[in-house]
C-alpha cells in the first residue's frame with residue numbers, strides 16, 4: 001500500500017516528541033485510523049538508531065535526495081510483521097520533498113509513559129503482572145512502548161535507517177538517561193544494552209517517575225548524570241508491593257558490566273517471568289480501567 005498525503009484526514013493530535021508531532025489520522029481509501037508522525041523541520045531529532053534506545057539529533061537536511069534515501073531505508077519496516085512491533089503502513093515526503101512523514105498503527109491506549117502518568121494522576125500504581133508483561137514483550141523506554149485497545153504491548157521507534165544514523169550529531173536529550181554505561185563509554189551497541197534500558201523502564205513505569213536522574217539529585221548536569229550512571233550504585237525498584245523476584249529481575253537488568261548482564265533469552269528464564277507468565281491477566285480489561293473506557 002502506498003500512502004498519499006491527500007488521502008489522510010487529521011482527526012486529533014496524539015503527542016509531541018523530540019522527533020516531531022504525532023497525529024491521529026484517517027486514511028480515507030482504507031478507512032483505517034492511523035498514527036502519523038511528521039518529522040520536525042528544524043533540528044530534527046530522529047530516533048532511528050539501535051532499537052530506539054538512543055535518540056539523536058540531526059539538523060534539517062532539506063536535500064530531497066537524502067530524504068528519498070531515508071524513505072527507501074524506511075521501506076524495510078514494511079517487511080516487519082510481529083505482534084510485538086507497531087505496524088508500519090508507509091512513509092512519504094511532504095513540503096517539496098523536505099519532510100519525512102510516516103504512518104503507523106494507531107495504538108488507542110497510548111504509550112506506557114501516558115499510562116503511568118495517568119496512574120500517577122489517579123494516585124495508583126501499575127502492578128507487577130503488568131510489569132512482567134512489559135518485560136516479556138519488549139524493552140527500551142516508556143514512550144516507545146505503545147498499548148493497543150486490546151491491551152497488546154508493542155515496541156515502536158527502533159533503528160533502521162543508516163542515512164539517518166550517519167547524519168547524526170549527538171545531542172543530550174532526555175533519552176540519554178536510558179543509555180547503558182557501556183554505550184556512554186562509547187562501546188558498540190549490543191542487545192545487552194537494551195536489557196539495561198528495560199530495567200530503567202520497569203522502575204519508571206512502576207514508580208510513575210523516571211528512575212534517573214536520582215530523585216534526591218534532580219539537578220545534575222548531563223555530564224554529572226552520565227558520570228553518575230557509570231560510577232554510582234544503580235537505581236532500584238522499591239516498594240512493599242514489589243516481590244523479591246521482581247527486585248532481583250530489575251537488579252540483574254541493571255548489571256553495569258555488560259559481559260555479566262544476561263541476554264534476553266536468559267532473562268526470559270528469570271523467576272520473575274516464570275512467576276507471572278502463566279497467571280491469567282486481561283490487559284484489555286486493565287487498559288479499559290486505566291482510561292475509564294466502557
Ligand code: ADP
Nearest residue numbers: 014015016017018019022035105106107111143
Ligand atoms: P517520544 O517517543 O519521545 O515521546 P514520539 O514523537 O515518538 O516521541 O511520540 C510522541 C507521543 O505520541 C508518544 O509519547 C505517544 O503518546 C504518542 N504516540 C506515538 N506513536 C503513537 C501511536 N502509534 N499510537 C498512539 N499514540 C502514539
Ligand code: MG
Nearest residue numbers: 017143144157
Ligand atoms: Mg517515540
